[in-house]
Amino acid sequence: MKKKSKFHDIHPHATEIILESISEGVFTVDHNWKITSFNKAATEITGISRDEAVGKHCWEVFRSNMCESGCFLRQTMKQKKSFVGKSVYIVNSRMQKIPISLSTALLKDEKGRVIGGVETFRDMTLVEELRKELDGRLQIGDMTSKSASMHRIFDILPRVAESDSTVMIQGETGTGKELLARAIHELSSRRKKPFTAINCGALPDNLLESELFGYKAGAFTGAVKDKPGHFAAAKGGTILLDEIGDISPAFQVRLLRVLQEMTFTPLGSTTPVKADVRVITASNKNIEHMLENEEFRQDLFYRINVVRLELPPLRDRKEDIPLLVEKMIERLNRLKARNVAGIAPEALRLLMAYDYPGNIRELENIIEYAFVLCNEAMIGLGHMPKHLIPESDFASQDTGRDTLKTAEARAIKDALKRNNYNRLATASELGVHKSTLFRKIKSLKISLPEKDGRSGPRKS
Numbered sequence: 001m002k003k004k005s006k007f008h009d010i011h012p013h014a015t016e017i018i019l020e021s022i023s024e025g026v027f028t029v030d031h032n033w034k035i036t037s038f039n040k041a042a043t044e045i046t047g048i049s050r051d052e053a054v055g056k057h058c059w060e061v062f063r064s065n066m067c068e069s070g071c072f073l074r075q076t077m078k079q080k081k082s083f084v085g086k087s088v089y090i091v092n093s094r095m096q097k098i099p100i101s102l103s104t105a106l107l108k109d110e111k112g113r114v115i116g117g118v119e120t121f122r123d124m125t126l127v128e129e130l131r132k133e134l135d136g137r138l139q140i141g142d143m144t145s146k147s148a149s150m151h152r153i154f155d156i157l158p159r160v161a162e163s164d165s166t167v168m169i170q171g172e173t174g175t176g177k178e179l180l181a182r183a184i185h186e187l188s189s190r191r192k193k194p195f196t197a198i199n200c201g202a203l204p205d206n207l208l209e210s211e212l213f214g215y216k217a218g219a220f221t222g223a224v225k226d227k228p229g230h231f232a233a234a235k236g237g238t239i240l241l242d243e244i245g246d247i248s249p250a251f252q253v254r255l256l257r258v259l260q261e262m263t264f265t266p267l268g269s270t271t272p273v274k275a276d277v278r279v280i281t282a283s284n285k286n287i288e289h290m291l292e293n294e295e296f297r298q299d300l301f302y303r304i305n306v307v308r309l310e311l312p313p314l315r316d317r318k319e320d321i322p323l324l325v326e327k328m329i330e331r332l333n334r335l336k337a338r339n340v341a342g343i344a345p346e347a348l349r350l351l352m353a354y355d356y357p358g359n360i361r362e363l364e365n366i367i368e369y370a371f372v373l374c375n376e377a378m379i380g381l382g383h384m385p386k387h388l389i390p391e392s393d394f395a396s397q398d399t400g401r402d403t404l405k406t407a408e409a410r411a412i413k414d415a416l417k418r419n420n421y422n423r424l425a426t427a428s429e430l431g432v433h434k435s436t437l438f439r440k441i442k443s444l445k446i447s448l449p450e451k452d453g454r455s456g457p458r459k460s
């Protein structure tokens with residue numbers, strides 16, 4: 001006798017009510033991958049209405065990192081096998097990457113004939129956030145870090161922000177000095193007022209003076225009307241004086257007076273104006289060394305060095321690299337409406353081995369470069385700029401391009417070995433589509449053993 005289904009006695013309408021009331025997203029597809037049903041939770045998670053979704057191909061709706069390589073629903077339909085609790089990402093209607101956990105099964109009619117597939121999925125955003133917290137990562141403003149040296153800064157930042165004291169931020173170029181200054185502003189009671197950053201090193205004294213303190217009409221030829229400077233415009237807000245180590249001795253005297261009296265006089269005026277700004281200074285030069293060489297005034301140094309924060313270079317907090325890369329990829333995906341799922345372990349290893357004289361800004365440039373080159377699901381070795389490849393990897397007659405190829409071939413060979421030469425599994429580990437892997441195996445002339453990870457001899 002034919003076994004009855006568990007839901008045999010439930011009216012079809014009741015099944016619909018159940019599907020609509022659960023918190024898991026559920027959708028079904030037919031043999032052509034067109035969506036045939038889409039429940040309420042699926043709309044909530046994806047931000048796409050049932051009317052928009054039904055009739056579309058599932059990949060148009062989900063834009064998941066698995067759509068290109070290793071779709072579980074496709075494997076279910078092909079191999080007649082279900083999957084449970086697989087972690088992937090989808091991109092919702094607001095182009096945000098949503099981590100989901102999914103399960104798949106075959107969809108059958110009453111006679112047991114396969115009519116399509118069904119996928120249920122759960123939004124794992126909260127779980128992922130908790131995981132990140134347990135992972136030890138901290139976020140303040142736009143700054144993320146899991147390194148102890150940065151956490152020490154993050155810990156005192158709310159108190160520093162509250163204090164309204166002058167802050168001096170020291171750190172190599174690209175370590176995030178401006179970002180830190182912004183975070184202080186955002187955490188302070190001045191957050192609703194303007195934040196202005198001025199690069200003092202880029203301007204000669206007279207320009208810097210008029211930029212900061214403004215001028216009156218007629219102060220000099222061409223000054224046709226009054227122009228307020230940043231000290232006036234940032235009223236109630238925060239000013240970052242970047243590259244403070246580059247200002248001239250004459251301007252150091254001028255600035256000291258303003259900071260002591262907290263008043264300034266626009267050029268061509270005789271009336272001092274009260275300054276209501278918090279001053280933060282930043283420098284990539286070691287100001288203490290400059291004091292020793294008498295290049296920087298002691299009195300100004302004491303005035304600006306009330307609270308001092310030192311940002312460590314990226315090479316001293318390499319544990320932050322995976323985290324920063326993940327954030328950068330998320331940001332670029334959002335900005336460029338792409339769906340790059342991440343970075344392959346080999347490429348990440350290369351990034352971890354590099355020293356970053358340009359710090360986080362340089363890492364950002366590398367990821368942006370890789371993003372442009374990458375038209376696959378994952379950023380791989382082949383998308384890395386060639387200056388990252390260590391000297392020792394350069395064979396004497398190799399060009400940079402060849403070296404990259406060598407590195408890529410090595411990464412593919414290693415992955416093939418790890419996966420017992422199963423090419424589907426290798427492609428999935430490297431985060432590329434299997435046809436991309438086949439193409440690379442051919443073009444890089446990687447030889448495969450007679451027998452691979454599938455049963456039976458290899459055909460190609």
Ligand SMILES: Nc1ncnc2c1ncn2[C@@H]1O[C@H](COP(=O)(O)OP(=O)(O)OP(=O)(O)O)[C@@H](O)[C@H]1O
Nearest residue numbers: 142143144172173174175176177178179284360361
């Ligand atoms: N902790 C961080 N998390 C994420 N992004 C960061 C972090 N620190 C810096 N960045 C990014 O790195 C880039 C450089 O940061 P920023 O301009 O603040 O550095 P800087 O030290 O002021 O540089 P410069 O000395 O050249 O003025 C920015 O695009 C910033 O968004």
